[in-house]
Amino acid sequence: MDIAALGVYSCLFIGLYFEVFLLISFLQNKPAKKTSDLPRYYPTVTILVPCWNKAKTLSATIHSLLELQYPKKKLAIAIIDDGSTDGTFEAAQEFANHPQVKIFTKKNEGSKYAALNFGLEHTTGELVGCLDADSFVAKDALLEVVKKFESDPDIMAVTPAMRVERPRNPLELMQAVEYLFGVFYRKMFDNLKAITVLPGPFSIYRREVFAKIGGFRHAHHTEDMEMAFRMHKNGLLIANAHTALVSTKVPSNLGGLVRQRIRWSRGFLENARDYSFMFFNPRYGNIGILALPFGVLAFGMGLFTAAYMLYTTVSSLIVRGFNLWTTGVPLQLPTPSFEWFFMDTSMLTFLVFTVIGLVIYTTFLGSRIAETKLPLHSLLLYTVGFGFIAPIWLARAVWDSVLARETGWLT
Amino acid sequence: MQWTEWQRYILAFVITATIFGIAFFVASRIDQGRVADVRAIQDAIAIDLLSTETQFELLGNLDCELLGEHPVLSEELSSLAERLSYTENSLGDKNEQVIQLKKQYSLLQIKDYLLMQEISKKCGGKPVFVLYFYSNEGDCDDCGRAGEVLTYLRQTYPDLRVYSFDYNLDLGALQTLIALRKVRNTPPAFIINNKVPVYGFKNVEEMQALIPELRTLSTSTPETEE
Numbered sequence: 094m095d096i097a098a099l100g101v102y103s104c105l106f107i108g109l110y111f112e113v114f115l116l117i118s119f120l121q122n123k124p125a126k127k128t129s130d131l132p133r134y135y136p137t138v139t140i141l142v143p144c145w146n147k148a149k150t151l152s153a154t155i156h157s158l159l160e161l162q163y164p165k166k167k168l169a170i171a172i173i174d175d176g177s178t179d180g181t182f183e184a185a186q187e188f189a190n191h192p193q194v195k196i197f198t199k200k201n202e203g204s205k206y207a208a209l210n211f212g213l214e215h216t217t218g219e220l221v222g223c224l225d226a227d228s229f230v231a232k233d234a235l236l237e238v239v240k241k242f243e244s245d246p247d248i249m250a251v252t253p254a255m256r257v258e259r260p261r262n263p264l265e266l267m268q269a270v271e272y273l274f275g276v277f278y279r280k281m282f283d284n285l286k287a288i289t290v291l292p293g294p295f296s297i298y299r300r301e302v303f304a305k306i307g308g309f310r311h312a313h314h315t316e317d318m319e320m321a322f323r324m325h326k327n328g329l330l331i332a333n334a335h336t337a338l339v340s341t342k343v344p345s346n347l348g349g350l351v352r353q354r355i356r357w358s359r360g361f362l363e364n365a366r367d368y369s370f371m372f373f374n375p376r377y378g379n380i381g382i383l384a385l386p387f388g389v390l391a392f393g394m395g396l397f398t399a400a401y402m403l404y405t406t407v408s409s410l411i412v413r414g415f416n417l418w419t420t421g422v423p424l425q426l427p428t429p430s431f432e433w434f435f436m437d438t439s440m441l442t443f444l445v446f447t448v449i450g451l452v453i454y455t456t457f458l459g460s461r462i463a464e465t466k467l468p469l470h471s472l473l474l475y476t477v478g479f480g481f482i483a484p485i486w487l488a489r490a491v492w493d494s495v496l497a498r499e500t501g502w503l504t
Numbered sequence: 505m506q507w508t509e510w511q512r513y514i515l516a517f518v519i520t521a522t523i524f525g526i527a528f529f530v531a532s533r534i535d536q537g538r539v540a541d542v543r544a545i546q547d548a549i550a551i552d553l554l555s556t557e558t559q560f561e562l563l564g565n566l567d568c569e570l571l572g573e574h575p576v577l578s579e580e581l582s583s584l585a586e587r588l589s590y591t592e593n594s595l596g597d598k599n600e601q602v603i604q605l606k607k608q609y610s611l612l613q614i615k616d617y618l619l620m621q622e623i624s625k626k627c628g629g630k631p632v633f634v635l636y637f638y639s640n641e642g643d644c645d646d647c648g649r650a651g652e653v654l655t656y657l658r659q660t661y662p663d664l665r666v667y668s669f670d671y672n673l674d675l676g677a678l679q680t681l682i683a684l685r686k687v688r689n690t691p692p693a694f695i696i697n698n699k700v701p702v703y704g705f706k707n708v709e710e711m712q713a714l715i716p717e718l719r720t721l722s723t724s725t726p727e728t729e730e
Contacts, residue, residue, distance in 0.1 A: 443527035
């Protein structure tokens with residue numbers, strides 16, 4: 094077995110190990126079903142809505158917040174226009190006279206963290222959360238989050254279950270499947286106390302978190318990730334309320350998706366570097382032992398597998414072309430053989446199908462948790478398509494990290 | 505039962521390793537099935553060859569008409585070659601079972617070659633033979649392409665009989681054939697219709713020029729009119 098093949102088998106082993114580990118975690122602690130119970134106590138809540146050029150979606154986002162099943166007097170919404178140039182501030186004026194809504198505008202400082210800190214300074218509330226201005230909450234989402242806080246006083250922040258808002262085109266459908274996989278993934282990481290990100294759409298914090306460890310940081314344009322890392326560093330517990338559903342808009346074209354993922358991927362790499370002292374450190378539990386090392390390893394594995402596939406495909410095409418040119422044998426389309434003898438039944442094939450099967454199964458579990466059904470072809474799009482485009486942003490994120498290239502906050 | 509984190513890590517490792525083990529086992533079993541399949545075909549061909557040889561010895565001659573109705577083994581050998589090549593790619597050319605199968609296949613080819621020569625002498629006809637010697641010891645960059653050219657010619661001219669031999673195969677009969685025909689160890693090498701060996705890669709056009717008898721053979725597809 095050559096080194097490249099050994100590398101592929103190693104990637105498969107690690108990938109399979111990770112999936113098996115999450116499934117064990119799932120079987121040991123299955124997510125509880127939603128109940129009609131209400132919180133015993135309704136804390137005051139402020140939702141920050143930082144927005145930069147979100148004139149088109151802001152109104153729907155605020156309306157979804159205003160429709161939350163929660164005592165009106167206990168819920169405040171702060172719109173923070175971060176120096177938008179597309180009329181976002183004007184769009185926000187729709188809510189100027191609403192008693193629950195406050196509107197702020199500030200000069201853009203190049204990253205979302207500043208808008209969030211601005212919101213923290215200008216608001217009160219026992220719980221404070223944020224909602225990206227292109228995301229929409231289910232009516233009972235806040236109740237579910239508050240119930241989660243109530244279930245354990247040590248919980249300092251809660252993440253929701255995120256779905257894609259009305260996926261239509263193939264790229265959105267692929268992301269919709271990925272988000273469902275993410276629902277399962279986040280819930281399992283909750284079981285392991287190793288959630289690595291507090292996403293912009295509807296992550297809620299106890300306000301004391303910011304008193305203890307400070308506000309948001311620039312953090313390579315991924316303040317949500319850095320905040321999660323910092324909370325783990327300081328022993329503050331993050332939980333996932335899988336019954337709190339949030340829908341978010343996703344990039345509908347390849348350019349937008351690649352830009353977003355480069356920012357996320359690079360943010361992970363650079364924050365992981367900043368918090369490298371947590372790697373393999375049992376003091377930080379599964380975040381140090383599993384989540385961070387595997388995240389970085391997944392980068393390497395994704396790039397290695399993509400490079401290997403690209404190399405083998407290109408080299409075999411070159412050899413094929415050279416042979417056609419020099420032998421004089423006319424080009425013949427391969428005739429598929431359905432005879433068992435000629436079917437690819439190698440160990441590698443079995444393992445690849447096992448990994449894909451487990452990804453599909455975990456996505457199915459995610460869809461049950463998030464109460465979402467997607468058309469079957471979206472699953473096919475995801476398993477076939479994502480493998481081709483993900484290496485683009487993985488490679489670019491590594492490249493940009495190495496060159497320390499600066500970018501703005503793009504989504 | 506409350507599992508400790510380490511127990512969970514170890515259990516995941518054991519399950520993953522088991523999945524790898526099962527994949528290895530299933531793939532190996534299927535490969536063994538392939539080897540058995542190839543062996544069964546070889547056995548069938550060996551019986552057919554033996555039957556023809558015995559018939560030849562019994563009668564001192566062959567029933568040429570009967571032979572015309574039941575052409576000898578060309579299809580079977582071609583199918584066997586395809587399967588053997590696939591098995592060799594799956595298991596590797598150093599696999600002991602593959603080497604044994606190749607030896608048996610080479611013997612069958614030599615026997616078929618000799619028998620076909622006898623038949624052509626007795627029954628007439630102008631069969632076209634190509635003995636092709638290759639090497640997969642890493643010392644023959646052109647062998648793959650030479651094999652492609654011969655495969656194409658065999659597909660185009662079903663009556664062309666191509667016998668391919670691994671030059672380095674440790675088989676007495678093969679090494680005798682190599683010595684008798686004075687084939688140098690510089691594959692690819694071709695012996696066309698018992699002439700002196702020809703060395704080096706030849707493309708389709710060059711091979712067709714080397715085997716003018718091909719024009720007398722029927723093709724698998726009707727030729728297009730110009």
